[in-house]
Amino acid sequence: MNSFEQKTYSKLSSDRNDRIRTKRRRSSVGPSDSNKEAKKECDLMAVIVDSGAYTIKAGLSSQQNSTLIPNCIMKAKSERKRLFVGNQIDECRDCSGLYFLLPCERGYITKWDVQKPVWDYVFSKNVCPINDNPVIVTQPLFNFKSIQDCMDEIFFEEYEVNSMFRLNPTDLARLKYAEELKLKDDVPCVIVDSGFSFTHVIPYINGNKYLNGIRRLNVGGKLLTNHLKDIISYRQYNVMEETYVINQVKEDTCYVAENVKEELKIAAKTGSANHIVRNYVLPDFNNIRRGYIQDPNNSDQKEKEESCQILRLNNERFIVPEILFHPSDIGMKSMGIAEAVVKSIYSCPKQQQENLAKNILLIGGNCKFPGFRSRIYADLRSQLPQAWEVNVYLPNDPISYCWEGGRPLLRTPDFKNFLVTKDEYEELGSSIIQQRFNTWMIDNSTANEEPKRAVEVYKYLDKLNSQTIFGKQDNGNNSLETKVNKENINLSMTPPENGDSGTPISLGDEFDLGTGSEDTSQDSFQQPTEPEIISRTARKANLRNNSPENMVSVNKDFESFTSDDLTNSAELFPLGTGSYL
Amino acid sequence: MTISKSTLRGSNRLKEGDKRRVVDETSRKRRQRKVMELLESDNYHDDPHADLVMSKKIPRFDDSLEQRSTRTKKRNQLVDEDRAEAEANKRVSYMDIQCEESPMPPRHFCAVCGFLGHYSCLSCGTRFCCIRCMDTHADTRCLKWAA
Numbered sequence: 001m002n003s004f005e006q007k008t009y010s011k012l013s014s015d016r017n018d019r020i021r022t023k024r025r026r027s028s029v030g031p032s033d034s035n036k037e038a039k040k041e042c043d044l045m046a047v048i049v050d051s052g053a054y055t056i057k058a059g060l061s062s063q064q065n066s067t068l069i070p071n072c073i074m075k076a077k078s079e080r081k082r083l084f085v086g087n088q089i090d091e092c093r094d095c096s097g098l099y100f101l102l103p104c105e106r107g108y109i110t111k112w113d114v115q116k117p118v119w120d121y122v123f124s125k126n127v128c129p130i131n132d133n134p135v136i137v138t139q140p141l142f143n144f145k146s147i148q149d150c151m152d153e154i155f156f157e158e159y160e161v162n163s164m165f166r167l168n169p170t171d172l173a174r175l176k177y178a179e180e181l182k183l184k185d186d187v188p189c190v191i192v193d194s195g196f197s198f199t200h201v202i203p204y205i206n207g208n209k210y211l212n213g214i215r216r217l218n219v220g221g222k223l224l225t226n227h228l229k230d231i232i233s234y235r236q237y238n239v240m241e242e243t244y245v246i247n248q249v250k251e252d253t254c255y256v257a258e259n260v261k262e263e264l265k266i267a268a269k270t271g272s273a274n275h276i277v278r279n280y281v282l283p284d285f286n287n288i289r290r291g292y293i294q295d296p297n298n299s300d301q302k303e304k305e306e307s308c309q310i311l312r313l314n315n316e317r318f319i320v321p322e323i324l325f326h327p328s329d330i331g332m333k334s335m336g337i338a339e340a341v342v343k344s345i346y347s348c349p350k351q352q353q354e355n356l357a358k359n360i361l362l363i364g365g366n367c368k369f370p371g372f373r374s375r376i377y378a379d380l381r382s383q384l385p386q387a388w389e390v391n392v393y394l395p396n397d398p399i400s401y402c403w404e405g406g407r408p409l410l411r412t413p414d415f416k417n418f419l420v421t422k423d424e425y426e427e428l429g430s431s432i433i434q435q436r437f438n439t440w441m442i443d444n445s446t447a448n449e450e451p452k453r454a455v456e457v458y459k460y461l462d463k464l465n466s467q468t469i470f471g472k473q474d475n476g477n478n479s480l481e482t483k484v485n486k487e488n489i490n491l492s493m494t495p496p497e498n499g500d501s502g503t504p505i506s507l508g509d510e511f512d513l514g515t516g517s518e519d520t521s522q523d524s525f526q527q528p529t530e531p532e533i534i535s536r537t538a539r540k541a542n543l544r545n546n547s548p549e550n551m552v553s554v555n556k557d558f559e560s561f562t563s564d565d566l567t568n569s570a571e572l573f574p575l576g577t578g579s580y581l
Numbered sequence: 582m583t584i585s586k587s588t589l590r591g592s593n594r595l596k597e598g599d600k601r602r603v604v605d606e607t608s609r610k611r612r613q614r615k616v617m618e619l620l621e622s623d624n625y626h627d628d629p630h631a632d633l634v635m636s637k638k639i640p641r642f643d644d645s646l647e648q649r650s651t652r653t654k655k656r657n658q659l660v661d662e663d664r665a666e667a668e669a670n671k672r673v674s675y676m677d678i679q680c681e682e683s684p685m686p687p688r689h690f691c692a693v694c695g696f697l698g699h700y701s702c703l704s705c706g707t708r709f710c711c712i713r714c715m716d717t718h719a720d721t722r723c724l725k726w727a728a
């Protein structure tokens with residue numbers, strides 16, 4: 001499979017054992033839903049396309065595996081006569097200094113002059129032709145309306161598909177998860193989707209996304225690769241132009257530490273006591289096409305490598321993925337992935353919280369870092385109540401997992417009726433059909449209870465914090481700083497001010513929650529006092545509370561829509577817009 | 582691939598007097614913003630084919646589609662539209678699901694070597710762990726961004 005599979009880190013194997021153990025335990029969790037299971041083979045065939053910002057996973061539902069296609073156009077310095085679209089990059093002789101044209105900006109398609117040719121390539125004769133099949137295509141959460149308009153137009157008018165359905169990748173992952181572990185179809189679960197552009201935490205209750213529990217962390221694989229590029233360029237070679245190569249270095253060498261402080265102690269050692277440091281042989285695109293970790297015991301190889309450039313990787317191996325868990329490491333004002341899961345669970349109705357903790361699913365490329373699963377598990381275990389059962393499931397292939405969810409989707413009773421046909425698109429237009437896509441698997445029927453609960457949750461967390469379960473404030477660190485302060489006088493350095501750091505800022509719209517956070521960055525490192533937290537939460541909860549009666553439906557009575565609302569049409573929605581799973 | 586063993590990027594040894602110069606909060610913020618932009622950038626270098634007349638090789642939409650304004654919307658515009666529409670319809674928007682700040686105190690790593698950085702630079706606030714790393718920092722990245 002991928003490079004991760006070939007490496008033999010002790011980290012990896014322990015992680016995998018965890019996974020197997022979880023699997024075994026899990027299979028005893030719920031008795032298989034046998035009556036549904038035996039039900040009908042898939043009679044409906046479709047082209048399933050999980051169109052991610054970094055890779056597209058495409059294939060006919062009858063195929064065993066999807067094809068993985070880079071979602072970009074690349075330009076090589078060595079070949080000035082051509083462009084490389086998607087997998088054509090395999091034909092490129094020299095991949096140094098590759099220049100990327102990416103269709104997505106922070107996960108959302110904005111460059112259609114790049115996206116269209118890549119899709120053309122994906123749907124071409126030799127890759128994944130559509131023919132007359134229905135198309136199931138993914139879109140990111142909260143996909144913007146004009147992007148959806150474009151997608152409708154391209155698929156119906158340019159590709160002339162007969163019928164189409166569009167949904168979030170995690171909707172598919174949820175179906176696959178229930179199927180794979182033989183759980184109830186609507187098992188409550190939290191999906192952590194950590195991809196190229198960002199990381200989403202999405203709770204599903206009764207088979208639907210629970211909107212108030214969703215969190216987005218603006219850290220993804222792209223940021224990690226760029227950070228690795230930056231620190232290598234500062235410390236060793238200038239590799240700023242080698243995104244392609246350094247991304248492979250990241251995939252081949254990085255892992256998630258169980259305990260960063262302990263790991264740093266080992267990385268500080270010299271000689272054989274440091275089992276972290278690795279030499280990485282960079283590709284020269286002459287003899288070596290893909291870089292790899294040097295084997296210190298293979299002396300034959302060593303001679304061959306003499307002319308190669310070697311990268312030395314030490315604490316970089318685990319400090320880079322750490323950003324997912326502590327975005328504040330690079331000055332980003334955001335909680336980390338495990339905190340976000342906790343936050344997400346506590347934002348859901350109380351009676352569901354414990355069930356959600358039992359079913360946490362990890363998908364997306366970042367989950368392939370060795371140690372990722374066990375770290376998330378450990379962090380969650382320490383932050384969630386002891387009495388709760390916590391299960392974290394990492395699929396064998398967290399990248400194609402969503403694509404694999406296409407088959408259970410097609411097996412869903414009456415799914416055929418949910419496909420939007422070309423005729424319907426032409427008659428009803430984009431807005432109506434988009435409503436059909438966007439109200440699928442969504443629930444915020446309990447939004448009105450939100451503000452009270454939010455405050456309670458914070459109080460609860462504060463209590464935990466005072467018990468140092470949550471905050472994990474390291475007193476040892478503080479004492480070190482005090483010691484340092486004394487030394488500073490002699491060294492004529494500034495004493496590190498309490499809480500001072502690399503000045504975190506708001507990054508444009510991404511970080512501005514509309515609560516004036518831009519201006520508060522100065523005190524951002526102080527622990528917020530309780531009233532502050534509550535007022536901020538309340539404000540935010542209010543914002544959410546104002547939410548959607550008209551946008552989303554689900555458990556709500558279907559009839560409660562106004563009569564001119566087309567979602568009320570029995571013809572359009574034979575089963576209602578609610579969940580039927 | 583040929584990468585020259587680089588000397589550290591940039592290297593202006595600061596004069597003693599300059600050491601007193603302190604980068605103000607605004608410039609530090611600006612520097613941080615630049616770093617964040619760099620971390621989200623698609624490429625560090627310029628298009629290697631920029632000097633070629635390649636544009637006609639890129640498959641394009643036909644003209645009628647090309648004219649659609651929706652295709653050229655900037656991301657900020659999309660976010661703003663989404664926010665406005667969400668407000669009008671009282672629904673959760675893209676911006677609402679952004680993670681909150683962490684209540685945990687930030688950790689500090691040496692910008693030069695990556696180990697725990699207990700000291701901070703007098704001029705710019707960057708973290709480092711020892712005198713050696715401080716010197717390296719002062720020789721390279723310190724104040725480089727402030728200009």
Ligand SMILES: [Zn+2]
Pocket residue numbers: 691692693694695696709710711714
């Ligand atoms: Zn250092």
Ligand SMILES: [Zn+2]
Pocket residue numbers: 702703704705706707718719722723724
């Ligand atoms: Zn400095």
